[in-house]
Amino acid sequence: MSHLAVVVTILAGVPAQQPRPLWIRQQLPSVQAFRRSYWPDGEDPPGLRIGPLIPEQDYERLEDCDPEGSQDSPLHGEEQQPLLHVPEGLRGSWHHIQNLDSFFTKIYSYHQRNGFACILLEDVFQLGQFVFIVTFTTFLLRCVDYNILFANQPNNRTTPGLLHGKVTLADAILSSSQCAQRIRSSPLLVFLLILAAAFWLLQLLRSVCNLFSYWDIQVFYREALHIPPEELSSVPWAEVQSRLLALQKSGGLCVQPRPLTELDVHHRILRYTNYKVALANKGLLPARCALPWGGSAAFLSRGLALNVDLLLFRGPFSLFRGGWELPDAYKRSDQRGALAARWRRTVLLLAAVNLALSPLVLAWQVLHAFYSHAELLRREPGALGTRRWSRLAHLQLRHFNELPHELRARLARAYRPAAAFLRAAAPPAPLLALLARQLVFFAGALFAALLVLTVYDEDVLAVEHVLTAMTALGVTATVARSFIPEEQGRGRSPQFLLQAALAHMHYLPEEPGPAGKASAYRQMARLLQYRAVSLLEELLSPLLTPLFLLFWFCPRSLEIIDFFHHFTVDVAGVGDICSFALMDVKRHGHPQWLSAGQTEASLSQRAEDGKTELSLMRFSLVHPQWRPPGHSSKFLGHLRGRVQQDAAAWGATSVRSPPTPGVLSDSSSPLPEAFLANLLVHPLLPPRDLSPTAPCPAAATASLLASISRIAQDPSCVSPGGTGGQKLAQLPELASAEMSLHAIYLHQLHQQQQQELWGEASASSLSRPWSSPSQTLSPDEEKPSWSSDGSSPASSPRQQWRTQRTQNLLPGRFQETTDAQKEPGQAPSTD
Numbered sequence: 001m002s003h004l005a006v007v008v009t010i011l012a013g014v015p016a017q018q019p020r021p022l023w024i025r026q027q028l029p030s031v032q033a034f035r036r037s038y039w040p041d042g043e044d045p046p047g048l049r050i051g052p053l054i055p056e057q058d059y060e061r062l063e064d065c066d067p068e069g070s071q072d073s074p075l076h077g078e079e080q081q082p083l084l085h086v087p088e089g090l091r092g093s094w095h096h097i098q099n100l101d102s103f104f105t106k107i108y109s110y111h112q113r114n115g116f117a118c119i120l121l122e123d124v125f126q127l128g129q130f131v132f133i134v135t136f137t138t139f140l141l142r143c144v145d146y147n148i149l150f151a152n153q154p155n156n157r158t159t160p161g162l163l164h165g166k167v168t169l170a171d172a173i174l175s176s177s178q179c180a181q182r183i184r185s186s187p188l189l190v191f192l193l194i195l196a197a198a199f200w201l202l203q204l205l206r207s208v209c210n211l212f213s214y215w216d217i218q219v220f221y222r223e224a225l226h227i228p229p230e231e232l233s234s235v236p237w238a239e240v241q242s243r244l245l246a247l248q249k250s251g252g253l254c255v256q257p258r259p260l261t262e263l264d265v266h267h268r269i270l271r272y273t274n275y276k277v278a279l280a281n282k283g284l285l286p287a288r289c290a291l292p293w294g295g296s297a298a299f300l301s302r303g304l305a306l307n308v309d310l311l312l313f314r315g316p317f318s319l320f321r322g323g324w325e326l327p328d329a330y331k332r333s334d335q336r337g338a339l340a341a342r343w344r345r346t347v348l349l350l351a352a353v354n355l356a357l358s359p360l361v362l363a364w365q366v367l368h369a370f371y372s373h374a375e376l377l378r379r380e381p382g383a384l385g386t387r388r389w390s391r392l393a394h395l396q397l398r399h400f401n402e403l404p405h406e407l408r409a410r411l412a413r414a415y416r417p418a419a420a421f422l423r424a425a426a427p428p429a430p431l432l433a434l435l436a437r438q439l440v441f442f443a444g445a446l447f448a449a450l451l452v453l454t455v456y457d458e459d460v461l462a463v464e465h466v467l468t469a470m471t472a473l474g475v476t477a478t479v480a481r482s483f484i485p486e487e488q489g490r491g492r493s494p495q496f497l498l499q500a501a502l503a504h505m506h507y508l509p510e511e512p513g514p515a516g517k518a519s520a521y522r523q524m525a526r527l528l529q530y531r532a533v534s535l536l537e538e539l540l541s542p543l544l545t546p547l548f549l550l551f552w553f554c555p556r557s558l559e560i561i562d563f564f565h566h567f568t569v570d571v572a573g574v575g576d577i578c579s580f581a582l583m584d585v586k587r588h589g590h591p592q593w594l595s596a597g598q599t600e601a602s603l604s605q606r607a608e609d610g611k612t613e614l615s616l617m618r619f620s621l622v623h624p625q626w627r628p629p630g631h632s633s634k635f636l637g638h639l640r641g642r643v644q645q646d647a648a649a650w651g652a653t654s655v656r657s658p659p660t661p662g663v664l665s666d667s668s669s670p671l672p673e674a675f676l677a678n679l680l681v682h683p684l685l686p687p688r689d690l691s692p693t694a695p696c697p698a699a700a701t702a703s704l705l706a707s708i709s710r711i712a713q714d715p716s717c718v719s720p721g722g723t724g725g726q727k728l729a730q731l732p733e734l735a736s737a738e739m740s741l742h743a744i745y746l747h748q749l750h751q752q753q754q755q756e757l758w759g760e761a762s763a764s765s766l767s768r769p770w771s772s773p774s775q776t777l778s779p780d781e782e783k784p785s786w787s788s789d790g791s792s793p794a795s796s797p798r799q800q801w802r803t804q805r806t807q808n809l810l811p812g813r814f815q816e817t818t819d820a821q822k823e824p825g826q827a828p829s830t831d
Helices: 003-012 029-038 067-072 100-112 116-142 176-184 187-223 229-234 237-249 262-269 271-281 302-314 333-379 391-396 404-424 430-456 458-462 466-481 494-505 516-527 531-553 557-566 608-622 630-653 661-666 673-679 698-713 731-763 797-809 812-819
Strands: 022-025 059-062 287-290 296-299 387-389 528-530 568-571 575-578
Touching (some): 100 187, 116 176, 116 333, 271 302, 271 391, 271 557, 271 575, 287 531, 296 531, 494 731, 516 528, 557 568, 608 630
Antiparallel strands (some): 022 059
C-alpha cells in the first residue's frame, strides 16, 4: 500500500489492512523493477499466487480480472486500496464498514428474511422453541407420575372415599416442590440443564448482536437504498442489487480501485460457498464410504457440513478464520507438509470433540425430530415416503456464484419432472410389489374391523393398545403402498422426463454405457432422496460425523491444502476467492464443453461436468448488464455464433419450424414452465446408440434458442405496454427459460462429441469402450492431479473415477491432442 493510501485511510478512520489485489502473470520488464523496489530480498510479495502448472514469471498487477482490458483502468499502475467513504448526506452507522463480506451478506439476508420484524420474531421463536423443548422434556421426565396417568395404581386425591375415581391431568402432575426435588436428585440432569442454559445464553447474545446489525441494515435500506420496510416484499433482489451498485457508483458506499460489479457482490456473499462447490466438483466433498455389497454412499448431513465449515472457513483454527484472506503460508508450496500435518491434528481434535458430545447431540436430534414430525405423521402418514432435494443436490447442482434463493427456485421447478423420472425409470420389482399389495390388504382389513367396532361403541378405544394398533396398521399400509408402482407413471418416457428435469437442473446425472439408465436412476435417487432417508441421516449424524472426520478428511489433508493452494486467487477490492468463481474459461474450461481452442486448462484445472461454462452462461443471462472478462466474453460470443449457425442449418434442412411464442397465449401457467412445456414437445436429448446416421437434435434446440433471442430483443415483448407478449415481460423468467435451453443445448453438443469419440473407438476395436474390463490404475494415475509431488496419502475419488472414465471413453490419440492444445511455453503439471 502506498504512503498516500495509508494517509487517506488513517484520515478516513479505516484500518489499513484490506483485501489485496490480484496478481496476474505477465512478462514485463517494468514490473521487475517494481518488485525489487518493494521486496529487495527477492521474496514473493504477500498474497503472491504462483500457479502450480506455470513456471514462475514476472507479475503485473491488474485492477480487474480481464488482462486485455486492464490498460484502460484509470488506476492502472497505481498502488490504491479500497477505502470506505460516505458523503455528508448519507452518513450513518454503515460509513465505517470493516467487513464488507458481512455487510453484503446481511443485506442479502435482510431481504430474504423479509425485514427486521420477521428476523426479530424468528429469533425470538427459535429461542423460545429451545426453551420449550428443554423444559417440556424435563417436565415429562421428572414431573409426571406415570403410574397414576396409566391407572396402574388407585388414585383417591380427586374424590375422597372413592378409590377408582376418574383420573385427571392434575392427578398425574406432581407438585412443584416434588418436581424440584426429583430434578435435584439427578446430578446428570442438573448438569445437562446447566449446559442447556449456557448454550441458550450464548444464542441470546448472538441474536442480540445480530439484531443490532440488522437494525442498521434496515436504516441503510430506508435511507440509502430508499426501500421502506413495508415495500421490501415487493422489491426483488435484482432491484436491491442494482440500487446498491448505483449507490457505489455515486460514491455513497466505498471507493474501489475499479467499479463494483454484480460479480464482486456475489464473490463477497458466496466466498466460502464457491469453495464448497469447487470441492464437490473435484470430489473432495461430500464424504463417501464403500458399501459391503458394492458401490459407495455419499454422506453430507447438517452436522458434517457444520464441521467442514469450522475446519475450513469460520473456526478459530480454520484456513480463513472467518475473514476474506487466506494466510500467506497456504499460498506457498514449501510448507504444504507442515500445514497438512497441523490441519490433520485439528481434524483429530474436532473429531474427538464430536465424539464426546455425540450423546447430547443425538438426544437433541431425536427430541427435535420427534416434536417436529409427530404432527406431520399423524396428519400425513405417508409424508416420510415423499422425496426432497438432499444436501448433496444443493452442492452438486449449484452453479458458481448462484445465490440460495436462485438455487431453491431452480430446484423447485425441477422437482416434478425429476420425481416423475424416478417413478418411470424405477427398476421393476414385481415380487416386492406383490408382497406390498398383500400387506396393504391385510393391514387395511384389520384397521377397518377396529374402525367399525370403534364407531359402534367408543368404549372400544378404552381397551388397552387398541388405538396404538390402529395407528400402527395405518402407518404399515401407507408405507407398503409406497412400494406399489403407480399406473400413471408407466406410460411416460424416462428420456423425456430426464430432459425436462435437465432443463432446470442444468446437470445430467447419467454415466455413458449400457447401464446408463440404471446409473441415472441411482444418481437421481441420491439427489432427490426420500424424506425418511434424510431424517435417518440427520439422526445418525452425531455418530457418523466423527467417523467421517477420521477416515475421510484426515487422510486427505494434503489434498485439501493443495486445493486451496492451487485454486485461490487474490482479486483487487475483494480478497482471496476460489479461482473457479471467476468462471474463467481459459483457466478452468473443459474442451468437451465447447471450450476447445479457448482453454489452456490441464486435466487438474478443468471443472468437471461443464461447471465453468454453464455457470458463466447462467450468470451472464441473469445479469445482462455484467461485462464478462475477455476470454469468457469470447466463449459467450462463440456459443451464440454456434447457436445461430446450427439454427440456420436446421431451418435450411428441416421442414419443421420451431414453435412460436404464440403458443403461450392460451396458457395460464407462469414462465418458464409453460414456455418449456410448449417448446420441448419432443425429446431433444441425442439417442444413446452410436449410429452415424442418428439425427442430432442440437440444431432444433439452437433454433428454439434463436427464437427466444429474437423475443428478448423485441421491445413489444419485453415492455409492459407491448401487445401479444405480456407474459414475456418478466425478464427473469425469460432468462430462466433461455438458460434451460442453453443447458440442454450444451449437453447435446457434449454428448454429440462423446458419441463421435466412442464411434472412433468402436471402429478401431471389436467391442465398445465401456464393454472392456475395468483397468487397474497405476500409482501415478491414482495421485491427485493437482498434487505437486504425489506425496498425498489418499487420492480424490472424483479424480480416480474421472481418470478411469477418461481412459475407458477417450482414445489415446484424443488425450494426446488435448494435452497438445496448451501453449508451447506451458510447463508440465509440477509445482
